[in-house]
Amino acid sequence: MLRVVAMGMTAVLAFALGGGAAAAIKFTGNIETVDADEALAAVERPTVVEPEDPNAGTPLNIVLMGSDDRSGENADLGGANDGMRSDTTMVMHISADRTRVELVSIPRDSIVNTPQCPTSDGKLAPALKGTRFNAAFAQGVAYGKDVQSGALCAMATIESLTNVRMDGFIVVDFAGFKNMIDALGGVTMCIPEEVYSPKADHLRLAAGNQTLDGLQALQYARARTGQGLGDGSDTSRIGRQQEMMAALAREVLSKNMLTDSPALIQFLNAVTQSLTMSSNFASLTGLTGLAYSLRNVRPDTITFMTVPWGANPADKNTVVWTSAAGVVWENMRNDVPVGTPAGGVTSPAPADDAAGSAAAPDESPTDQPDDAAPPAADATPTPTPTETKQAGKEAFTGADVTSVCG
Numbered sequence: 042m043l044r045v046v047a048m049g050m051t052a053v054l055a056f057a058l059g060g061g062a063a064a065a066i067k068f069t070g071n072i073e074t075v076d077a078d079e080a081l082a083a084v085e086r087p088t089v090v091e092p093e094d095p096n097a098g099t100p101l102n103i104v105l106m107g108s109d110d111r112s113g114e115n116a117d118l119g120g121a122n123d124g125m126r127s128d129t130t131m132v133m134h135i136s137a138d139r140t141r142v143e144l145v146s147i148p149r150d151s152i153v154n155t156p157q158c159p160t161s162d163g164k165l166a167p168a169l170k171g172t173r174f175n176a177a178f179a180q181g182v183a184y185g186k187d188v189q190s191g192a193l194c195a196m197a198t199i200e201s202l203t204n205v206r207m208d209g210f211i212v213v214d215f216a217g218f219k220n221m222i223d224a225l226g227g228v229t230m231c232i233p234e235e236v237y238s239p240k241a242d243h244l245r246l247a248a249g250n251q252t253l254d255g256l257q258a259l260q261y262a263r264a265r266t267g268q269g270l271g272d273g274s275d276t277s278r279i280g281r282q283q284e285m286m287a288a289l290a291r292e293v294l295s296k297n298m299l300t301d302s303p304a305l306i307q308f309l310n311a312v313t314q315s316l317t318m319s320s321n322f323a324s325l326t327g328l329t330g331l332a333y334s335l336r337n338v339r340p341d342t343i344t345f346m347t348v349p350w351g352a353n354p355a356d357k358n359t360v361v362w363t364s365a366a367g368v369v370w371e372n373m374r375n376d377v378p379v380g381t382p383a384g385g386v387t388s389p390a391p392a393d394d395a396a397g398s399a400a401a402p403d404e405s406p407t408d409q410p411d412d413a414a415p416p417a418a419d420a421t422p423t424p425t426p427t428e429t430k431q432a433g434k435e436a437f438t439g440a441d442v443t444s445v446c447g
Contacts, residue, residue, distance in 0.1 A: 160185025219255035238267030280433025340439030
């Protein structure tokens with residue numbers, strides 16, 4: 042049976058980067074338009090009032106989830122499957138100064154205890170012990186009968202595991218993800234080796250740089266088994282999900298969507314059609330202010346990583362979080378970069394690098410001749426090889442290289 046891998050983060054992050062104010066625009070019939078800003082550019086006009094971020098100066102933690110809801114348009118994309126799960130879950134941390142966005146993936150097969158959690162109708166879904174993390178979402182849906190209840194249970198579980206307050210949630214479904222990619226005109230990714238996945242609707246991708254349309258992107262994000270897809274585990278798939286999110290962020294930032302109104306409206310229409318959100322993020326005012334406050338975010342300030350995990354000795358098909366996970370959550374709670382080592386400081390440089398790599402003026406080496414020739418002016422330094430990060434296994438930014446195509 043296929044498992045869902047939808048991309049909640051891409052919707053909200055791309056929404057914010059693209060400019061949230063246009064989300065309220067609805068078209069009815071044919072409307073004649075003129076670019077008023079361009080037409081009035083030659084005359085003096087009142088100063089524009091910047092949108093207000095209602096949470097300015099406060100860090101935000103938003104739970105991003107993909108839902109495998111099979112109703113409506115999703116039935117043709119996801120196939121038949123009972124229940125509803127969220128096999129892709131991330132915590133998106135937005136720093137208080139709005140200069141950093143960090144996304145931490147939570148493996149669906151993490152063995153956890155889930156607490157009692159409220160459903161959308163005010164009832165309580167019972168706690169679970171020693172279960173997979175994605176059971177939290179399913180438990181909420183089973184008792185509350187809607188996506189909102191699943192998201193609430195996932196939020197409550199994350200808070201109980203991390204002691205980090207979650208400020209809201211956003212859930213996207215299959216159709217929303219597909220339509221978002223198509224509205225962008227596709228997403229370009231490096232496919233390191235040929236891909237063939239019979240279980241992902243016979244997805245075939247040639248090796249090399251490929252521009253994936255919405256359906257291909259959805260299939261590639263969901264695929265877990267087949268040729269060129271790693272070891273078939275969910276944790277292996279997480280790396281490809283993160284690479285796709287980074288590619289999407291680059292795609293959105295490379296397009297001047299804020300000045301291309303038709304493209305922006307088409308994109309935001311696709312993004313918002315299939316979202317389920319907590320009400321504190323659903324207001325136009327809140328989204329517009331948050332979008333504006335994130336206007337300076339760039340690929341190198343968007344970080345992706347996975348909760349540190351290890352194999353579960355009791356079940357090779359599941360994982361458990363390591364002690365390093367506690368450091369990640371503590372950093373998030375204190376609004377410092379999630380990759381900062383325990384103690385909040387980076388390792389100091391070795392003494393001979395920090396102070397002894399060059400001799401002080403009164404300590405010149407005695408074996409250096411006075412007439413020693415200087416280095417040749419045309420000497421070319423050896424270039425430093427580009428480091429390739431392992432997506433899913435180590436932290437990387439949207440500007441880092443994670444896959445190499447010839």
